[in-house]
Amino acid sequence: MLFQETLMLLAASMAVDASQALMPTPPMGFNNWARFECALNQTIFTETADAMVSKGLVKAGYDRVNIDDCWPLHERAANGSLQWDPEKFPNGLIWLGQYLKNRNLKFGIYSDAGNLTCGGYPGSLNYEEIDAETFSSWGIDYLKLDGCNVYNQGSLDSEQTYKNIYGHWHQVILNMSRPLIFSESAPAYFSGEANLTDWYLVMDWVPGYGELACHSNDIATFDTPNPWESILTNYGFEILLARYQSPGYFNDPDFLIVDHANLTLDEKKSHFALWASFSAPLIISAYIPDLTDDEIAYLTNEDLIAIDQDALGLQATLVSQDGTWDVLSKSLSNGDRLLTILNRGDEAGSLSVPFERLGYPSQYSGIFVVKDLWTGATSEVSNQITANVPSHGTAVFRVSSRLAAIPTGMIFNTASLNCLTANGSSVRWTKCTGSDTQIWQITSGRSISSLSDLSKCLSRDAKSGTVALEVCQGWHKSQKWDYAITGNVQNQASSDCLTEGQDGVVTLVECLVENNSQVFELPSGSLQR
Structure with a gap:
């Protein structure tokens, strides 16, 4: 089973490589949703575009304006195509696209994988080809595809149904003469469950279908009373997914809510700095004409934007x-x-x-x-x-420094959030405390050592099959570990996988697919595709 999963992920990796030319670094720009939700109109977008130019955002790299939900009429045209709402957009979306282009801005749009959008407007299910053609004819090059109203007999449908729909969209986009950047919201509909298997199964295939994916909760909207809690929630999901990211595919923890009244300036700057550290999309959802000088200053910080746009595309x-x-x-x-x-x-x-x-x-x-x-x-x-x-x-x-750094940091279970912890020659899964015994180095030879004693390597004991710390012998397969995009940490000698057992016991058992006990995050740079 793990071999089949590996083949699937290899195909996904090849697709990500093909996406690098389309989107080698994460997108930067504007989306209306968190700030305005369905209260959108043409004026918001023209004023935003003008302010993005005058306030230096376009010059800093924010080159995209994306429309979110609630933009179309409730009925499709006679030929089946979507229609923009002429009251909200009296000059039309083709005109708006040209307005953006004249200001060196690109144009993105929203639709839904189901029969209705989250706001109750027509979805794209069974209309994928005609909607893609329509969007392209309007000068649009970016599609955010939400996942509301994907139902089967009245209940939210399975991971496989989402995979079929998003996979079909992927094929439609591939066949376009000018492919759309594809932002997938499928993972968000499986996040937050006690059993993370379905969420990770979705995360396994989204990098092969598109360039970015919204993986969890929507960020706080303008009327949400505790936006800092929302930022930390999405941050908490993001740190579970670093292994999936590489140039051409980026995890998306959602918008930058720059002008939320219940955020301090330090919290706003943290939001930006963390997203930049993740090489996450920097999509502002705020009324940009009213942003303060302090807000514009941190949003246009060249050093932090350079971190976000770094060519390696690694997530911190x-x-x-x-x-x-x-x-x-x-x-x-x-x-x-x-x-x-x-x-x-x-x-x-x-x-x-x-x-x-x-x-x-x-x-x-x-x-x-x-x-x-x-x-x-x-x-x-x-x-x-x-x-x-x-x-x-x-x-x-x-x-x-003139020195090359070795990937160093926590090894933790993404379900329990417990850390791999060294204790002399033994190891356990315990609550994370930040001590050296919980910080690990992963060498290019695939050995794993605790910062508390780098002379010892994580090893499989050949006699007992247990996991312990033994004096490093660089050639021995019992001390070599492979890390998969699925989060499995596999011992090269036994082919079994590192597992969190009962009461914090560290075990090696047969590798399972996206099982809570076997999905781990490792330090940045450990993953070998």
Whole structure:
């Protein structure tokens, strides 16, 4: 079964490679939904386009304007095609597309995989070909396909039904002379369940069908009282999915809600910094003409946009997490390393991160060049980076060194959120505390060692079949591990998979497909496609 799954994921990987020319870096732009929902009209989009130019957003790379739900009439035309609402768009969408093009902006649109959109307008089910042709004729190059109203006998349908519909859309788009960028919302309809199997099965195929996927909850709309909680919720889903991302396919934790009245400026900046660290789509949902100078300043931060648009397309992964501080890192295309520090606490605080936690050797006595990406200040540092971070704030640094970093960070179960923890020569799954015993290095030789003792490697004991830490022997297959896009960590000697057993026991058992006990996130850069 795992072999068949591997073949399917290989095909998906090839499709992602083909998408790189279409969308090698995540999109940047505007969508109306979180700010205006169904209260959309032509004026919102023309004013937005003009403000994106005058406020420097287009120059900074925000080159896209996407219309969300509620734009069409409730009835299709006699030939079956969708029709825009002439009261909302008196000049029409073709005219609007040209208006955007004249301002160096691209045009995207929304539809639904079911028979109705989430707002109750006509969906695209059984109209895929005609809708794709219609969108193309209007000058549209980006389609967000939602997943409401995909039903079978009155209940939400299966993962396989979604796969069939989105797979059909993929084929329709492939046959177009000018393919659409395809944003898939299918995963969002399977997230948040106690059993994550169906969610991950959807995530397994979306990279092969499109360029990005909304994977979980909608971000808070303008009238939601606690938007920070919503941001952290979507952040929490995003950190479970780094293994899927590469240039040509990007995980989408949803919009940047820049002008929400119940967010502090530090929270807004954190939202942006975290999304940039993930190389996530930077799609603003706000009334852009009224954005403040402070908001425009962080949205156009060149250093953070460069992180988001980095050619490697890696998603930052957790180095450590202790309930107050989240530390994330990833490698960048020029060899630099990113360090992102989120303060979840209700008070300002200070945290120091040793360079060993970024994957650099502990015995190195040289100098690291560290750039604070908020202030632009550069300093030379030898041992660690110390950040003073406000409540709900995020510090972001770019680290340069002549040394190559080794992927370093947490190994955690994406269902239980427990961390692999070293204890002498034994290992267990325990609550994440941010200690060195829970931070692991993954070498190019596929060995795994705890930062607390790099002389020992995660091993399968040949006699007992148990998992332990033993003195590293680089040649031995019992100490080599393969990491699949499915989240399986497979021992090369036994072909069994790392498993979270009862009461935190670390076991090796037969590899299963997307089973809660066997899906893990590893440090950024560990995945080998």
